[in-house]
Amino acid sequence: MLDIKWIRTNPDLFDQGLNHRGLESQSAQVLQLDSAYRKALSLFQEMRGKRNSIAKEIAQRKKEGEDVQNLVKESSVLSEEEVVLERQAQGLFEQLTALLESFPNMLDQRVPYGKSQDENVILKHWGAPRDFTEFPAQDHESLGMNLGMDFLQAARMSGTRFVILAKELAQLERALSHWMLDMNIKRLGCLEVHTPCLVKEEAVFGAGQLPKLSQDLFKTVDGRYLIATGEVTLLNLVRETILESKDLPLKFTAYTPCFRSEAGAAGKDTKGMIRMHQFEKVELLGICSPQDSQDLHLAFLEQEEFLMQSLELPYRVVALCSADIGWTSMRTYDIEVWLPGQSCYREISSCSNCGTYQSRRTDTRYRDADGQLDYPYTLNGSALPTGRTLVAILENYQNVDGSVTIPEVLRPYMGGKDRLNPCGCRPVYSL
Known part of the structure; x- marks a missing residue:
């Protein structure tokens, strides 16, 4: 606001x-x-x-x-x-x-002007896309059918844009979340928080998702909302409170399910796990003084890059232009991962500085060194969504026999396993 x-x-x-x-x-x-x-x-x-x-x-x-x-x-x-x-x-x-x-946040002067996402500015590339000359790269949906990914049974129980993961594929998704949380805690000093998934209207409003994004949210019959991102609950941990400058910055991380109706996405990404009604994500949220916000923003971006580099996934960093940036954000960086099965880069993570836009809506203030009350800056980042990261691993680490090599950093979380092997049948719910 x-x-x-x-x-x-x-x-x-x-x-x-x-x-x-x-x-x-x-x-x-x-x-x-x-x-x-x-x-x-x-x-x-x-x-x-x-x-x-x-x-x-x-x-x-x-x-x-x-x-x-x-x-x-x-x-x-x-x-x-x-x-x-x-x-x-x-x-x-x-x-x-x-x-x-009803107004969006004011943009940072450094945000590039643009009329569409095509005018986003590529800042850097990391890693070279794998050369698939020995065999053609499959997309994650084709690979996943033989590894424990089931869209058909998910559609029978829930409808489209849902998925079931089973066996080693489910274990890999769990390993990703545990590893990401560990890295956010160890490297950034984040406080891990487990939060509700159902929130009151004022919590969603505070995050800036109402009234603008009302059509993209799921609302229950009793008037509560399913969260679209862990940002909502982490931000509301400090709503209507006065923080002390000596306690800033606050850095939170959480692993939450996220729910989105994708009301404006008809016909887009209808195959596979790219755009789901339910997905899981490890979130970062920071609260700091205005003068520290740029450093914290870059720290969040560096953490997201660390996770991508540790997984050895080729990616690029993009500065979003004025036409593509989120409603609540002053400045946003996206990380886009290379997906060989689709022969393109796709967004996997965002990192945004929201200024005082959200703290005003949640009535969150802090007392500066002079004892004066002011509104802190809030920042958020995806570090990382487990679903899209799983997609990237399947497509970048696939082998000619349909197996998938497990990234080295995840093997301790997988009991030492070094690959996912095709189970040869679908569905795959037998031991």
């Missing part, structure tokens, strides 16, 4: 920020509504002051035995007018708040 005080003093920058995202200028509308609200609030406060003065006068005159009937009538009239003015001010405040809540 944006700061109305900042918009008042920087209307041109506010409009430029919206224009940079391809949106129309809105400062005139915001300032007009803000002015109307402040005027109504002033009239209400003035009326309340008059009524309070008359109330004091009535009390004084009663003590002196004077007739106060006329004053009581005047007070009654003022009270009715006060109620009307209060309702007007409250109505304008709600309109202004709703308008402010």
Whole structure:
């Protein structure tokens, strides 16, 4: 959520920020509504002051035995007018708040301008894509059918965009989550947290997913939401609290299921595990002072790159342009992994600096070294989604016989196993 005080003093920058995202200028509308609200609030406060003065006068005159009937009538009239003015001010405040809540975050000046994702800027490549000259690379769906990946039975019980993983494939997915959590704790000093998957509306709002992304969320009959990312619950660990600067930065990590309706993804990535209604992800979330946010952002990115390099998966780092960046983000880096079965790079991880956008929505503040209250910056990163990482491992580590070599760093988490072997049948639920 944006700061109305900042918009008042920087209307041109506010409009430029919206224009940079391809949106129309809105400062005139915001300032007009803000002015109307402040005027109504002033009239209400003035009326309340008059009524309070008359109330004091009535009390004084009663003590002196004077007739106060006329004053009581005047007070009654003022009270009715006060109620009307209060309702007007409250109505304008709600309109202004709703308008402010509808705006995206302002972008960092370093975000490249673009009209589509095609204008994202590639910052670096790491690793060379494997040369499949001895045999043609299969995609993960074809490989997975013989390793314990079952879309058919998942569709029977849940519908499309779900998957069942069995046997060694399920073990590899579990190994990935354990290894990622261990690395986030050991290398970044993160606090591991296990959180709920169902949250109240205000928790989703605080993360900036409402009202913008309402169509992409699953909502239960009792009004709660299934989280679309662990960012939601980790962010709300500190909602409505005042943090101390000496305790910052806070760094959390969690392994959670994530649920997305993919309402706007009709016809996109309908095969395989790329775009699912349910998937699992290891999340990073940081809370820090504004001056430390760039360093923490780069630390999160470096951690994600470390995980990719440890798995020896070829990837590239991309700076998202203004047309592709998320609603809550000031600046975002994506990591895209090479998938030989699809002959392209696909997003596997994001890392974003959200400034004070989320801390304002969750009313999270911190006390700086001078004792002044301010809003901290929040940052998040995927480190990593286990499903897409599993896809990348299957496609990059496949062998001619349909087996898949297990990355060396994961073998201790797999009981020493060095490969996944085809089970030769599907479904594969027998021991």
